[in-house]
Amino acid sequence: MSNVIKFERPPENKPPKPKKALSLTARRILIWAGIAAAFLLAWGYFTFFGAGATPA
Numbered sequence: 023m024s025n026v027i028k029f030e031r032p033p034e035n036k037p038p039k040p041k042k043a044l045s046l047t048a049r050r051i052l053i054w055a056g057i058a059a060a061f062l063l064a065w066g067y068f069t070f071f072g073a074g075a076t077p078a
Contacts, residue, residue: 044052
């Protein structure tokens with residue numbers, strides 16, 4: 023038995039892998055698809071639930 027304290031370095035964490043970025047074309051397609059979806063949702067909302075909707 024020894025009276026010497028062993029100072030050990032903790033294991034080093036590996037850095038996380040960088041996320042794979044989308045290509046410029048894929049990013050543009052996703053942006054335009056999101057914009058189109060927003061317009062379609064707004065149109066559907068005002069068509070079916072908006073102030074101009076007539077009760078069925």
